[in-house]
Amino acid sequence: MTQLQQEIAPMPQETATQSTTSIDAHEIAKFEAMAAEWWDLDGKFKPLHMLNPCRLDYITTQIAAEFDRDMTAELPFIGLRILDIGCGGGLLCEPMARLGATVVGVDAAARNIPVARIHAEQSGLEIDYRVGTAEALVAEGEQFDIVLNMEVVEHVADPQAYLTACRQLLVPNGLHICSTLNRNAKSYLFAIIGAEHVMRWLPRGTHDWAKFITPDELFGMLTTAGLTPVDRKGMVFNPLTWSWLLSASDLSVNYVTASVNR
Numbered sequence: 001m002t003q004l005q006q007e008i009a010p011m012p013q014e015t016a017t018q019s020t021t022s023i024d025a026h027e028i029a030k031f032e033a034m035a036a037e038w039w040d041l042d043g044k045f046k047p048l049h050m051l052n053p054c055r056l057d058y059i060t061t062q063i064a065a066e067f068d069r070d071m072t073a074e075l076p077f078i079g080l081r082i083l084d085i086g087c088g089g090g091l092l093c094e095p096m097a098r099l100g101a102t103v104v105g106v107d108a109a110a111r112n113i114p115v116a117r118i119h120a121e122q123s124g125l126e127i128d129y130r131v132g133t134a135e136a137l138v139a140e141g142e143q144f145d146i147v148l149n150m151e152v153v154e155h156v157a158d159p160q161a162y163l164t165a166c167r168q169l170l171v172p173n174g175l176h177i178c179s180t181l182n183r184n185a186k187s188y189l190f191a192i193i194g195a196e197h198v199m200r201w202l203p204r205g206t207h208d209w210a211k212f213i214t215p216d217e218l219f220g221m222l223t224t225a226g227l228t229p230v231d232r233k234g235m236v237f238n239p240l241t242w243s244w245l246l247s248a249s250d251l252s253v254n255y256v257t258a259s260v261n262r
Contacts, residue, residue: 022162023133027155028109038089038115045089048151052091054235054244055150055256059092059177060099062231062258063146066175075100083144083169085134086152090116090127096148097125104128104144106137134165143171149178150256153218154211163225170261176227179235179256183212187253190237215251227259 037043060071069076078100084093087105089112097103097120105116110131120127147166156162166176181187188209213221219229234247235254244254 022135022156022158022165023108024155024157036111036115038091038112039119045091048088048091050242051235051244051254054246055092055179056095058233058235058246058256058258059096059148062177063175066173066258066260067145077101080145081143082146082148083137083142084148084150085137085166085169086149086155087116087129088112090119090129092148092150093127093129094120094123094125097127101146102128104130104142106130106132106134108133134162134169138165138168142169144169144174145171146175146177149176151179151181153178154180154207154213159213160221160224163221163227167222167225167227167261172261174261176222176259176261177256178218178222178259179254180218181207181212181254182252183209183214183217184252187212190253215255215257218257222257222259226261228262229257229259231258232256 038045040046041049063069063077063080064071067080069080076099077096080101082096082101082103084090084096084103084105085107087093087107088109090105093103093105093116105113105127106129107113107116108131113129113131116127116129120129147169149163149166153159153162163178166178170176181191191207191212192209215232219232222229232251233256234249234251235244235256236247236250237244237254
């Protein structure tokens with residue numbers, strides 16, 4: 001057992017509020033079982049580590065454009081308050097903190113939070129990590145300039161209620177960035193058969209193809225939630241360079257969207 005695993009072995013006393021509409025206890029249990037491996041580059045979260053540069057490219061570009069920030073500055077996101085909902089071990093929180101943002105990371109899977117806290121402390125970063133849900137944050141009156149909602153919506157029980165809660169967490173003209181998986185034959189082949197059964201990048205059962213959401217469906221839900229969609233792009237894996245790239249046209253499997261709280 002590693003030092004990190006020893007640190008998180010006892011279940012934390014913190015628990016996510018259960019009086020919400022979007023929690024899926026089965027989905028939370030799956031990620032709690034993998035919690036200690038968040039920062040293992042060759043572990044169960046290897047696909048996210050591979051995808052992270054592509055995600056960060058999109059996120060930073062959208063934030064810089066929406067808030068008129070100069071990415072060549074030392075701390076371009078200073079003064080911005082960012083929520084990473086479904087933060088896991090902090091793979092997005094830490095880069096946002098390094099760019100100067102005030103970062104809150106929230107996850108309903110309680111075992112993820114000690115992992116994130118320990119790694120942030122080891123990295124010399126101040127990040128406010130909490131066990132909780134989007135709905136609980138709304139009830140607490142929290143507000144953010146940016147909500148990062150990455151690879152979460154396909155795991156919740158009620159996507160529309162969840163996205164509505166995310167919108168309620170935004171200040172006026174705040175930015176919501178959401179990524180998920182398209183639902184079609186190709187996504188089943190690549191995300192389920194390829195990633196879980198052939199490449200074994202993820203444990204079998206990590207994803208439920210029936211919960212995948214098409215880009216048009218997601219845009220519809222975002223609009224119903226009160227957000228104005230402004231952009232969407234695909235995230236495409238290149239097997240030759242073994243890396244992910246953004247695509248303006250190929251949204252067939254992984255894709256990411258930006259919307260604003262007008």
